[in-house]
Amino acid sequence: MRTLLATRLLPAIAVAAIVIVLPWFFPSAFYYRIGALVFIFALAVVGLNLLMGFAGQVSLGHAGFLGIGAYSVAIGPTYFGVPSWLSLFAGAVLSGIVAFLVGRPILRLKGHYLAVATLGFGLLVAIVLSNEAGWTGGPDGMTVPKLTLFGWGVRGADAWYWISGTTFVGGFILALNLMESPTGRSLQAIHDSEIAALVLGIDVATKKLTIFIISAMYASVAGSYLALFNGHVTPDVAGFLRSIELVAMVVLGGMGSIVGSLVGAIVLVVLPQVLTVFHEYEQALLGLIVMVFMIFLRRGIVPSVAAILKGWRK
Amino acid sequence: MMILETERLAITFGGVRAIDGVSISIAAGQVFSIIGPNGSGKTTLFNLVSGIYRPNDGSIRLAGETVTGLAPDQLARRGLSRTFQNLQIFSRMTVLENVMVGRHRHERTGVLADLLHWPTVARQNRATREAALAALGRVSLADAADRPAGSLAYGALKRLEIARALASEPKVLLLDEPAAGCNPIETQDIDHVIRSIVQGGITVVLVEHDMRLVMNISDRVHVLASGRTLTEGTPQEVRSNPAVIEAYLGVHGSQEAGRAFD
Numbered sequence: 001m002r003t004l005l006a007t008r009l010l011p012a013i014a015v016a017a018i019v020i021v022l023p024w025f026f027p028s029a030f031y032y033r034i035g036a037l038v039f040i041f042a043l044a045v046v047g048l049n050l051l052m053g054f055a056g057q058v059s060l061g062h063a064g065f066l067g068i069g070a071y072s073v074a075i076g077p078t079y080f081g082v083p084s085w086l087s088l089f090a091g092a093v094l095s096g097i098v099a100f101l102v103g104r105p106i107l108r109l110k111g112h113y114l115a116v117a118t119l120g121f122g123l124l125v126a127i128v129l130s131n132e133a134g135w136t137g138g139p140d141g142m143t144v145p146k147l148t149l150f151g152w153g154v155r156g157a158d159a160w161y162w163i164s165g166t167t168f169v170g171g172f173i174l175a176l177n178l179m180e181s182p183t184g185r186s187l188q189a190i191h192d193s194e195i196a197a198l199v200l201g202i203d204v205a206t207k208k209l210t211i212f213i214i215s216a217m218y219a220s221v222a223g224s225y226l227a228l229f230n231g232h233v234t235p236d237v238a239g240f241l242r243s244i245e246l247v248a249m250v251v252l253g254g255m256g257s258i259v260g261s262l263v264g265a266i267v268l269v270v271l272p273q274v275l276t277v278f279h280e281y282e283q284a285l286l287g288l289i290v291m292v293f294m295i296f297l298r299r300g301i302v303p304s305v306a307a308i309l310k311g312w313r314k
Numbered sequence: 315m316m317i318l319e320t321e322r323l324a325i326t327f328g329g330v331r332a333i334d335g336v337s338i339s340i341a342a343g344q345v346f347s348i349i350g351p352n353g354s355g356k357t358t359l360f361n362l363v364s365g366i367y368r369p370n371d372g373s374i375r376l377a378g379e380t381v382t383g384l385a386p387d388q389l390a391r392r393g394l395s396r397t398f399q400n401l402q403i404f405s406r407m408t409v410l411e412n413v414m415v416g417r418h419r420h421e422r423t424g425v426l427a428d429l430l431h432w433p434t435v436a437r438q439n440r441a442t443r444e445a446a447l448a449a450l451g452r453v454s455l456a457d458a459a460d461r462p463a464g465s466l467a468y469g470a471l472k473r474l475e476i477a478r479a480l481a482s483e484p485k486v487l488l489l490d491e492p493a494a495g496c497n498p499i500e501t502q503d504i505d506h507v508i509r510s511i512v513q514g515g516i517t518v519v520l521v522e523h524d525m526r527l528v529m530n531i532s533d534r535v536h537v538l539a540s541g542r543t544l545t546e547g548t549p550q551e552v553r554s555n556p557a558v559i560e561a562y563l564g565v566h567g568s569q570e571a572g573r574a575f576d
Contacts, residue, residue: 008431174429174430177428177429177430177431177435178425178428178429180431180435180439181423181427181428181429181431182418182421182423182428182435182438183425184428185407185411185414185415185418186415186418188407188411188415189407191406192403192404192405192406192407193403195386195402196402196403196404197415198366198386198387199364199366199386199387199389199395199479200387200390200395200416200418200419200478200479200482201390201482202387202415202418210425214429
């Protein structure tokens with residue numbers, strides 16, 4: 001029971017409390033917008049962290065799945081009259097299928113080779129989205145119809161804050177559950193030694209594929225939310241920079257730390273907003289701060305701070 | 315009953331026959347040791363038997379069933395487990411979690427149940443934890459259960475690998491140099507652990523350089539030299555076989571040794 005509290009219940013309650021309490025401190029409606037963006041990105045980052053931090057498989061093309069999710073809620077309602085929520089689910093299923101087809105050949109690769117292969121996948125999605133202008137509006141993108149739930153048209157940043165916050169908490173709990181299960185243990189084992197995992201009877205290829213599909217579906221849902229929230233989508237959503245941003249959030253927050261996924265998303269969504277006061281130096285300062293974080297908290301913010309606190313208690 | 319058999323097993327690496335027509339038959343419940351000078355193919359033989367390499371020729375039978383060419387995970391599910399000469403620890407996990415992974419082949423769940431943390435998953439986690447703790451107890455590591463595996467001393471890591479393999483409840487356990495790099499006290503511990511494993515009804519196949527350990531503990535000893543079988547017999551027979559001494563020390567060395575023993 002004590003371990004249950006420590007590993008699953010406590011972080012879940014803490015994160016849910018953050019989602020609920022945070023708006024009390026918002027000075028203006030603008031902050032709901034930032035909050036919603038944080039939770040949307042954090043959702044994708046949790047999924048990517050399952051793949052990278054736990055199973056040890058890198059993906060430099062994860063924004064490709066963000067793009068599939070985003071364009072599903074744009075194209076589905078616009079051209080096929082499919083309701084947005086159904087298009088979101090369809091997008092997640094499509095992402096899962098694409099991840100299955102792409103993952104089977106490329107997850108045999110390791111390290112840098114896998115990184116480059118996934119990078120290629122991300123570029124491919126971005127190029128298809130720009131070129132198929134008849135469906136996607138090309139590089140200028142397209143308008144995304146507003147989400148309607150049970151006759152209620154979802155409008156305003158505060159509504160999206162609650163929707164994305166609730167979904168994030170759900171995704172967070174599912175991820176914690178997974179790690180405390182045979183599947184989760186297998187994935188962590190694969191990270192440290194594939195050969196040892198194999199001789200203990202773990203079907204390494206299938207496990208890798210499974211987590212690749214799950215993480216693709218997380219990204220897809222996040223992409224759908226992002227598109228619905230912004231009301232507009234361009235191929236940039238699937239671009240290389242977006243993929244790198246997701247990876248940076250995982251590493252900055254802490255590989256293999258589900259709580260770290262939220263922290264990484266907070267830092268990289270909020271910091272650029274804060275730094276706008278420095279005008280032209282914004283990007284340079286952002287880069288500098290990220291470097292300093294990585295130099296002093298090299299295992300990522302959450303694991304490093306946890307280790308420091310543990311050291312103090314002793 | 316023969317639990318593990320190979321027949322004229324062979325594998326070639328770039329023209330070198332690393333294992334060349336090796337046939338062994340291991341009876342259930344024995345400690346069966348494979349010895350030989352460096353480079354004689356002991357670890358290669360282990361890698362063939364555990365499915366890491368595919369043989370170019372010959373066959374392997376596990377408990378009477380032909381398993382030639384099966385992948386390591388398929389063999390593991392049929393009851394074959396092993397440890398590694400160079401440790402393969404899950405260093406980011408705790409000691410207990412390492413051994414819990416060893417229970418994998420006895421766990422039954424699906425990804426959906428795992429994501430939703432079905433009650434069956436919780437129940438199974440408890441059972442897995444109990445079994446893993448029991449396996450740790452068998453190698454006297456129960457006290458270290460919650461420590462990060464990476465923080466253990468070398469000798470303890472050797473025993474952790476054995477516990478992890480034991481947790482999978484294999485029929486046959488391949489131990490690749492369990493005493494390598496261990497001090498005499500740690501080697502003594504390994505000796506006790508192996509004896510208790512065999513008492514538990516598991517067949518142990520041992521590759522080991524520590525001759526005292528091998529001669530003490532083995533029922534049968536199989537000697538390899540340059541990828542071929544040199545001889546096989548009881549420890550007593552092997553020890554007094556001049557060909558074995560020659561393989562280890564060379565012709566000149568064995569004459570020297572002979573003089574020294576006179």
